[in-house]
Amino acid sequence: MSWIPMVAGMGASALGSQQAAASTIEGAETQAGIEALNRQYQRKLFDEQVAAQQPYMEAGYAAQPYLEEYRTEGGRDLSQNALFQNQDRLGREGLAVSGHNLPATQNYFSRLQNATGQDPAYQRLLDLQRIGLGSAEQAGTYAQQQGNALAQSYGTAANALMRGEGSAAAQRGSMYRDVAGQVGSIPAYLDYTRRTR
């Protein structure tokens, strides 16, 4: 019956190696899980930043079709532009108040305003475009930084899992070698003790 505790002892040793391997894996998976939380947080920051930049970028996009009109038509219809409308109103009020309200004068004023208003209107579109582009550049810089953080996190998680698997495999291997060695020594031990008894 002496073999019972001997076998139990071998079992206990093997169980110890197995539990060590399991803890190693669990540790690696825990670290990988923490890195997943890290990446979620980094993504949250990025989404917040893009949301803050978005209105400026959209303003820049809004300027594009009007700038295109300058390129293809040499100018644009200013009649729907807020500043042009206001300027037109102020000018006509001034002409009326000062007694210069002839139809010919009104017509001249319209042509004058439209002709001299094109360049300032073009510059304002460029301002809007630069605001949008500046915002996009800021978002791009931030994206690069966050991308770096994400890449590092993925790498850390992968390293942890790979090292964990490797360590666990080594621990299991050690367990199997240990058990095999102990089992292999039993016959010789039993023979020795019986001969010497």
Next chain:
Amino acid sequence: MGDFGGGLGFLDPTAAFQTDLGVVGGLVDPMGVTTGSGMAGGAFGETGMALADPLDLFGNQAAALSSKTGNIARQSAADAITAQEEMRRIIQEQLAPYQQGAAAALPDLQAMATEGAVDLPTSPQYEFERDEGLRNVNRGLSAQGLVGSTAGGQRASRFLNALGQEESGRQYGYSLDPVKTGLGAVSSLGSTNALAGQNIGSMYNALGSNLNTSLYNYGQQRQSSLQGAGNALQGLGSYLEYTG
């Protein structure tokens, strides 16, 4: 928010690590990592530690130590992250007024550059210069006998057009400047967020590494305890064999 070990929900916004192993958890998860209790003894709690981990009899106190070190790591990370987030929130609040100013001005700016209707107040400067300027124009026209003529109207038109463009530039600037300031504030916010992200990323890295090490050490200690038990049993077997 999840409950990733020890109730530190901040660390686990998606509850990815919350499981429901119940009573069984105490036996298979003496550290309470996967049961989410974060305590030695898992679901059994501190008082049931002996049931969960009889190998503590060998003196390693592996489960208690692992639980303690794990909780220290988690609490430290949670405190650090909370502090960093608080600082980030303060900076956001300080920059918010500039962003709000820009948000109010941006639609008007867009309408003034592209299309749309905006209620634009007239400046005192425009009104003064208009009144004085038109008086001077009319005085000149009167001296030349051109009052009420087309030429006189054209001269007044050129004056009013130039003055109107000055006023338009002024009105445009009143919206452009807060938008530029707001864009600068957003850029500052980006710098703050980038640094906070780096700092908190480091905290997560350290926490993951510490918990990994804690679990590895726990496994080594369990192995050591079981090895001790194994040696004792083998010794007993040898004795029984020898004594017959």
